[in-house]
Amino acid sequence: MRIQHTLSAVLAGLLLAAALSAPALAAEDTRIRTREEAARHAVRLAAEYGGADSIRYALWEGGEITLQGGWGVYSRSENRALTEDILYGVGSVSKTYTAAAVLKLCEEGALTLETPVAEILPEFCMADERYQSITVRMLLDHSSGLMGDSTRNAFLFDDTDPQAADALLRRLATQRLKAEPGAYCVYSNDGYTLAELVVEAASGMEYMDYVRAALLAPGELADTFAPGGDFDPDRLARTYASPQDPRALPQDTLGIVGTGGIYATAADLASFGGLLCGTELLSRASLDAMTADWAARGLWPEDSADDQLGYGLGWDNVHMFPFGQNGIQALVKGGDTLRYHAGLIVLPEHDMAVAVLSSGGVSTYNQLAGARILVDALAQRGITVDESWSLPEAEPARLPQAVLSYAGTYAGLTGMLTASFDEAGALTLAAPAALGGAPMTLTYYDDGSFRGEEETLLVKFIPEENGRVYLYEKAYSDIPGLVPLGAA
Template identity: 60%
Template sequence: MKRIGSLLLSIALAFTLCVLPAAATEADPTLADTAFAAAQAAQQYGGAQSVQYALWQDGEIVLTGHVGDYSRTENRALTDDILYGIGSVSKMYTTAAVLKLAEAGKLELDAPVTRYLPDFTMADPRYQDITVRMLLNHSSGLAGSTMANGFLLNDPDTTATDTLLEELSTQRLKADPGAFSVYCNDGFTLAELVVEAVSGMEFDQYVQQTLLEPAGLADTYFPGGNFDTSRLAKTYYTTQDTQALPQETVGIHGTGGIYATASDLAAFGGMVFCEDTILNEDSRAATMADEYANGLWPEDDEDSVAYGLGWDSVHWYPFAYSGIQALAKGGDTIVYHSGLVVLPEYHMAAAVLSSGGVSTYNEMAASQILIAALGQQAVTVDQTPRTLPAAEKVEMPAELTQYSGLYGSSTQTVSILVSENGTMTAEGSPLSYYSDGSFRDEEQTMMVKFIEEDNGQVYCWQKAYSTLPGLGQLPTSSYAFMKLPDNPVSKAVQSAWDARSGKMYLALNLKYSNIVYTQALPAAGLATDSVNMPGYMVFDRMVDENYAEGAAIIPGLAGRDWQNITMTKKNSVEYLSTCGGLYVDSAAAESLFGGASSWSTIQADGYARWYQVGPSAAGKTMTVQLPEVGGFAVYDAAGTPVAASWAFGDTSVVLPEGGWVVFSGDPGSRFLLTLSQTEEN
């Protein structure tokens, strides 16, 4: 039995409230008006450069539209044939591809992955229990996302997929396979490899032949495919940038690499999951099953996450309030965002894509389009705003103070204090105790409880309703944190990690085309607190002097992407590896030579060459003669990029004092450098 206590956690709502344009509040808007207003709202909330949308109904696209601009500098119209990266909505193509193979009798969903990928091994014997189904419902137990070189610019390299089996061979699982569903990108990259192994075809080719062509989808593509890349919506790193990024190429195609128009994506959702054209009835029903409920999950499942096979939710809101099954999948790359919502019962699907923005807003916009379309058929969807169940402030049972302690997710830790005066405090204002055993804020916009699960863990459960005018309301009901158990370690282990606290480690194995170079200094940092968090390195628990792993065993989203860390040393230089990335202690970086000319050569190991800008080079203009294969980037002392040759064509830059310079390329690539005094304006 589950024992429910109460606890309060100060957690900000996931959405920001904004004022919707007046057009979205007009009385009795038409379907087209509603769609346009919803797209405007999604653009406004997320700061998107452009938004494109489409509605599929009963076998055809019945509505398309767009808001925003194609480019910030080019005189080109934004049209409905512009392409966008659909990110993780690509997982639904992988799901459909796997089910096609199952229909043909070529694989079984509940067979072990090792049957189809005999080279798949891990440093954990439980991997042999991972089934194909578990890859699709996120319950494999894999750590999460091994894709250091998964997001590139103008480079269709698939190294992130091709090396996954090698990377997994040294990893351990976070849980028994099937124990609970927690979002996992690596599971779908493995599924992509299963499709290739079973079909005997490249993944892209198989999807094209069995899904795209039969469905008549002519505007869906893969990185490296034969299409006009100028049709891709322009993307920008920040809302202030005027120089567009090159084409984003995601090398894990089955996990997040597909491009499409909103029309093609909506038609994919409709043709594949509403009709018999592609998948049979049994396969479609299988994708819509409550897979999330097969393992650990909060009893209150009124949440925007409810995994099926591939789907983020098989009970998407607000449709679930009216007994209408709605399937939803969102996708976010670094620069593109997408939302697909499908109503199988009504043979409808809506897709909303954007350059910049947020996938959740796109999904909510798609929902508003579908609600308006249902209204034309006299079908009403209950959008009555929900509030927390009624309760009153009461005196708190004294035993609830036992829930004070250190809590963590896969990305953060928080100290929670439950006081005898009936309040719970985390990192914000105190929450007060209520008669239903919850802690709530004064406005009662959210509630939090402590729940002791059957697996022996204590969870901080939160429930809230987030409302965005023009896009509706979305509920959340999930485990946000797990109480971290004491992790006693030896003095030697604690000291080893404490010695690394505050250090910075610079990325070595990121390809020169990696989009990370345009974002910020590609580095990893470590932090410990032996007084308040003994045995922990931020959100990882120390295992020994050189290995720390995730500790948050949480279903849904809060426990995703463990960043297990392994430390090694070679020639007295320390290295850090995590999630497929390799990093070196920044203290090993040389000072950039301040003379008139020099060069830097990529060695046989292919690792990037790092330099710090010292007094002799600071303020000078560095001009770089680039090799045929390679690129460089420069960052100021705060880690902000000031030049990136592959992304922006930079060949010269004024060197910032205390900044960093990195050269990356194939082994043997040589960069010729010329430093000169910078001319004053």
């Protein structure tokens, strides 16, 4: 019987790393004399690498915004400055607000993280009896087992219709789960839209009304909104359909606000991150739960220290590279709408947070620019962050015959790869031709990995107790002028 293969969800990090490994522009050799110049240089590179029209950043330290600025233009056709009050969609960074709102409701006694979702939402049901085991926490750490994203009519222009969230329960009612609840973490937008509904049911308020009352007002965050909110839409940075088109698109709106619909200024987003450094907003117990590495408690690779993914509650990673390898906890969340891109990084132990928001561009570049700003800020405090990286030491070796049985097609969150072996034992990984994937040929090493000639990538086949074989990939990329990208 053929082994059932599954591509590990962390392959998303590798594919993104490959895409970012050769930026179209190289960083120029520029002498940077001030913090402001260094920060502007970093965000300019992020914008140019990603093709952004505009980008703004803000650094929060010890209770205040100490540095902020931007690069690019508010509009291609309007004579308006890119000022501090310009708003951007933060995309999936909205999930961090949702996680904080749920934890606030836990503190108020309205629910617990281990409360079954079906107890809070009696109308929630699925065509799979295991749904009854899904807890609130599983929505926040992406371990619910939900298929992932059944969103319809959520990514809109100039339309604040909440139908995408309102119809979620009806869509889920006909679905089965892809895994036992709690078995492993795979990114799920539906999980957070369901969490948005949990916030509303537990609080008795509309989602954004509760977020405003429980998070924004206490934190004095006056520049954070949702589609249809009380703000001037002209404050939103203009977005465009293509690099050549001078016509601005209508307002970029998401009908799943708790999943990705929030707008904010860079300063407000950084300040929200700053509130998660201490106990002004959430209790220590809530913060500890939020920053725990929940992914590692399920099916997850052992060698995951530098992974691009390492889910907390509301965070993509709670040990972002290169901070984690230096003993500094770094929480990171990226976000993307149709045209906006965002990155938020928080260093709780150092009372620091940075936000980088852009119109157009790539959220990962924004995150790396934010990391560069934090590395420079730590250096001013006399704290050096070692950015060097290398694969574990190993030597080429003869391929064991048993490994040949792992040949086959691996499918996962980001696509498919076919693994095959030649007569010499070399591994070839190839994406379907329709997806434009170029084959990679890798050599077997004595630590059980396969590696490329440049020693920037390794691949391992990992048989698990559930009878499946997973393909684990780890890669590093140098991004000139920004911090390296460690992904797995």
